[in-house]
Amino acid sequence: MIPEQFGYSAPTSLQEAFSLLQELGEDAKILAGGHSLIPMMKLRLATPFHLIDINKIPGLAYIREEGNTLKIGALTREVDLEESTLIHDKYPIFIDASKLIADPQVRNFGTLGGNIAHGDAANDHPAVMIALRAVVEISGAGGSRTVAIDDFFHGFYMTAIEQGEILTEIRISRPQSKFGSAYHKVERKVGDYATAGVAIALGMDDKGICTYAGIGLTNVNATPMRAERSEAALIGTNLNAEAINLAARHASEDCQPSSDLRGDEEYKRHQ
Amino acid sequence: MKKTINIKLNGTDHSVEVEPRKLLVHLIREDLSMTGTHIGCDTTSCGACTVLIDGRSAKSCTILAIQADGKEITTVEGLATAGGLHPLQEGFKENHGLQCGFCTPGMMIRAVELLGKNPNPTESEIRWGISGNLCRCTGYNNIVKAIQYASAKMRGAELPSTEPEFV
Ligand SMILES: Cc1cc2nc3c(=O)[nH]c(=O)nc-3n(C[C@H](O)[C@H](O)[C@H](O)COP(=O)(O)OP(=O)(O)OC[C@H]3O[C@@H](n4cnc5c(N)ncnc54)[C@H](O)[C@@H]3O)c2cc1C
Ligand code: FES
Ligand code: FES
Numbered sequence: 484m485i486p487e488q489f490g491y492s493a494p495t496s497l498q499e500a501f502s503l504l505q506e507l508g509e510d511a512k513i514l515a516g517g518h519s520l521i522p523m524m525k526l527r528l529a530t531p532f533h534l535i536d537i538n539k540i541p542g543l544a545y546i547r548e549e550g551n552t553l554k555i556g557a558l559t560r561e562v563d564l565e566e567s568t569l570i571h572d573k574y575p576i577f578i579d580a581s582k583l584i585a586d587p588q589v590r591n592f593g594t595l596g597g598n599i600a601h602g603d604a605a606n607d608h609p610a611v612m613i614a615l616r617a618v619v620e621i622s623g624a625g626g627s628r629t630v631a632i633d634d635f636f637h638g639f640y641m642t643a644i645e646q647g648e649i650l651t652e653i654r655i656s657r658p659q660s661k662f663g664s665a666y667h668k669v670e671r672k673v674g675d676y677a678t679a680g681v682a683i684a685l686g687m688d689d690k691g692i693c694t695y696a697g698i699g700l701t702n703v704n705a706t707p708m709r710a711e712r713s714e715a716a717l718i719g720t721n722l723n724a725e726a727i728n729l730a731a732r733h734a735s736e737d738c739q740p741s742s743d744l745r746g747d748e749e750y751k752r753h754q
Numbered sequence: 755m756k757k758t759i760n761i762k763l764n765g766t767d768h769s770v771e772v773e774p775r776k777l778l779v780h781l782i783r784e785d786l787s788m789t790g791t792h793i794g795c796d797t798t799s800c801g802a803c804t805v806l807i808d809g810r811s812a813k814s815c816t817i818l819a820i821q822a823d824g825k826e827i828t829t830v831e832g833l834a835t836a837g838g839l840h841p842l843q844e845g846f847k848e849n850h851g852l853q854c855g856f857c858t859p860g861m862m863i864r865a866v867e868l869l870g871k872n873p874n875p876t877e878s879e880i881r882w883g884i885s886g887n888l889c890r891c892t893g894y895n896n897i898v899k900a901i902q903y904a905s906a907k908m909r910g911a912e913l914p915s916t917e918p919e920f921v
Contacts (some may be wrong), residue, residue, distance in 0.1 A: 517816065588811050588864065
C-alpha cells in the first residue's frame with residue numbers, strides 16, 4: 484500500500500516550520516514519529532497535501548525536571564521514556580503505558596507529542612495525561628500558550644491545536660504528597676490497542692488520607708475521559724476497599740464505550 | 755516532486771531520487787535490490803520488514819524513504835562479514851531457529867538491537883524484545899534459543915546446547 488502523492492519539507496527550526504504551516508494552510512500535516520499518520524496515509528484514510536517533518540528540528544526531545552515540574556519535549560520517543568531513570572524512579576505510570584504500546588520497533592519512533600496530538604481515545608497516553616493533570620504547551624509563530632489537558636481533547640481526532648501550531652512540550656506538576664501512579668490496560672494480544680485502559684495517580688498525606696486522585700480512561704468514550712466521580716470518591720478517604728469499589732462503580736457507570744471488534748459495550752463496562 | 759536523498763546501506767553510500775511517498779522498504783528492495791528485507795503484512799504488525807536506522811530497529815513499511823535521508827541503514831545482508839556469519843545467523847542456523855525463513859531477516863535485525871542494549875537478556879526479555887516480530891512456523895522456542903546462543907557467543911560465554919526443540 485502506497486500513500487497518495489504529497490509534498491515534503493523537513494524544516495530545521497521551529498520558526499521555519501511555523502512559516503511553512505502558515506504558507507501551506509490546512510492541508511499540511513506535521514510528521515512526528517509517523518506511526519499513526521503513515522499507516523493512515525497508506526490506507527488513504529489520511530491524504531495530506533504536504534508533510535512537514537519536524538524530526539530535523541533540534542531541541543524538541545528531552546525529559547527533565549525543573550523544580551516540581553516534569554517537562555517532556557513533544558518529540559520524545561516512547562523508548563526514551565522507557566529508558567529514562569527519572570521516569571522509572573518518579574513516574575512509573577509512563578513505563579506501564581509505554582511498554583504496552585505496540586512493540587519495540589513502533590516505540591523506537593512513536594513520540595509522546597504525536598500520541599496526544601493524534602486525538603484518538605484509543606491511544607494510551609491521553610489517559611495518563613489526564614491522571615497526571617498535564618499541561619500542554621502549544622507554540623506558533625506568535626509565541627506559546629498553555630492548555631490544561633481537560634481542555635485539550637475536543638473530539639475524535641480533534642484537539643486544541645490550531646492551524647499553524649505545533650505541540651512543543653508536556654508539563655506535569657508533581658503533587659507534594661506521597662505520590663504513586665500506574666496504568667493498566669486490557670488488550671486482546673500483546674501490542675494491540677486497548678480494549679479499555681485506566682490510568683491512576685494518587686497522592687496521600689502522612690496520615691494515609693488521599694489528597695490527590697487523577698483517573699483517566701482509555702477507549703471507553705469518544706474522547707479520553709476523566710473519571711470525575713471516581714476521583715471524588717477517593718479523595719479524603721484512606722483508600723479502603725469500600726472507597727475503591729465505589730470509585731470503580733462510578734467509572735463503569737460514567738463511561739460511554741462503543742461496541743467494536745475489541746468487545747461489546749457491556750464487556751467494556753465490566754473491565 | 756522527486757527529491758534526492760543520501761543513505762548508507764550496509765556500508766555503501768547511495769544517492770537516489772525518490773518520491774516523498776516511497777516507503778523505505780520499497781527503496782531497499784526495489785531501487786537498491788537488497789531483497790533480504792521482506793514485506794509481510796504491510797501494516798506495521800509482523801516485523802518482517804525490520805531494518806536498523808542509525809542502529810534503531812524500525813519497521814521499514816512504516817517509514818518513508820525520504821525520512822532516512824542522511825542515515826545509515828543495516829539490513830540482513832549487512833550482518834555477515836568476510837570473517838563469516840554473524841553470531842545471530844550462526845545461532846539461527848545451529849538452533850533450527852527458522853523454518854520457511856520469511857520472518858528471519860526481521861527477527862535477526864531486531865535481535866541485533868536487543869542484544870546491543872541488553873547483552874545478556876533473560877528468556878522473558880527476549881520474548882518481550884521480539885514481540886513486534888511474528889513467526890508462523892517455529893513456535894518461537896528455537897528463535898529464543900538462537901538469540902540466547904548469539905548472546906553467549908557475543909559475550910564470549912560458554913555456548914548453550916543446540917539440541918533443537920520441535921513443537
Ligand atoms: C501497530 C501499531 C500499534 C499501535 N498500538 C498503540 C497502542 O496500543 N497504544 C497507543 O497509544 N498507540 C499505539 N500506536 C500508535 C503509536 O503510539 C503512534 O506512534 C502514536 O499514536 C503517534 O505518535 P507519532 O509520533 O508516531 O505521530 P505521527 O503519526 O507522526 O502523528 C500523529 C498525528 O499527530 C500530529 N502531530 C504529531 N506530532 C505533533 C506535534 N508535535 N504538534 C502537532 N501535531 C502533531 C500529526 O500531524 C498527525 O496528525 C500503535 C501504532 C502502530 C503502528
Ligand atoms: S511488513 Fe512491515 S511490519 Fe509487516
Ligand atoms: S520461519 Fe516461517 S515465519 Fe518464521
